Amino acid sequence: RKEVEQDPGPFNVPEGATVAFNCTYSNSASQSFFWYRQDCRKEPKLLMSVYSSGNEDGRFTAQLNRASQYISLLIRDSKLSDSATYLCVVQGGGYNKLIFGAGTRLAVHP
Amino acid sequence: EAGVTQSPTHLIKTRGQQATLRCSPISGHTSVYWYQQALGLGLQFLLWYDEGEERNRGNFPPRFSGRQFPNYSSELNVNALELEDSALYLCASSPSDRRNTEAFFGQGTRLTVV
Numbered sequence: 001r002k003e004v005e006q007d008p009g010p011f012n013v014p015e016g017a018t019v020a021f022n023c024t025y026s027n028s029a030s031q032s033f034f035w036y037r038q039d040c041r042k043e044p045k046l047l048m049s050v051y052s053s054g055n056e057d058g059r060f061t062a063q064l065n066r067a068s069q070y071i072s073l074l075i076r077d078s079k080l081s082d083s084a085t086y087l088c089v090v091q092g093g094g095y096n097k098l099i100f101g102a103g104t105r106l107a108v109h110p
Numbered sequence: 111e112a113g114v115t116q117s118p119t120h121l122i123k124t125r126g127q128q129a130t131l132r133c134s135p136i137s138g139h140t141s142v143y144w145y146q147q148a149l150g151l152g153l154q155f156l157l158w159y160d161e162g163e164e165r166n167r168g169n170f171p172p173r174f175s176g177r178q179f180p181n182y183s184s185e186l187n188v189n190a191l192e193l194e195d196s197a198l199y200l201c202a203s204s205p206s207d208r209r210n211t212e213a214f215f216g217q218g219t220r221l222t223v224v
Binding site for chain 1: 153
């Protein structure tokens with residue numbers, strides 16, 4: 001089993017749609033969780049951290065379920081500029097080791 | 111403040127040659143990660159260095175190696191290059207003394223093996 005698994009995608013949605021990405025992780029000792037965004041042929045950049053209580057940043061909501069070892073990202077009112085690959089990242093127990101999921105590609109169309 | 115810098119930005123090598131990729135982390139960051147991203151694929155974890163030591167390596171053959179210098183910069187070496195080594199190689203840095211800190215990426219080195 002992979003350490004971090006994501007929906008394979010791609011997700012093709014119209015502008016204004018709500019889309020949800022899921023991610024599961026295998027190490028129950030994982031400490032920290034993130035969502036990164038990667039634009040085509042660019043480096044990944046942090047979108048948001050994921051907290052146990054869940055957190056929201058504008059149109060983006062991240063949720064963590066430790067019992068199920070599951071992370072989600074919800075994007076409301078999708079914009080064309082949201083088109084990118086979204087990477088789920090888990091920080092392993094103990095040290096700072098970061099493990100990236102393979103990413104889910106989102107394409108928002110007019 | 112300077113971000114993570116990688117050099118060269120592009121590298122073309124022939125099969126069987128060796129490639130050396132370099133990464134300078136953000137000042138104050140002691141952890142350096144290397145990832146390989148082949149075209150159309152996700153990030154594959156290669157190596158993790160922290161405080162000058164190799165902490166972990168991904169599922170890659172021994173011809174992928176590296177090191178971290180006392181100033182925390184890092185080198186990735188790939189020996190006996192194969193065509194399938196062609197990929198974007200990304201370096202990221204983060205502080206090692208705190209949890210829940212993001213990693214910052216360089217813009218990558220695009221390695222082409224012909």
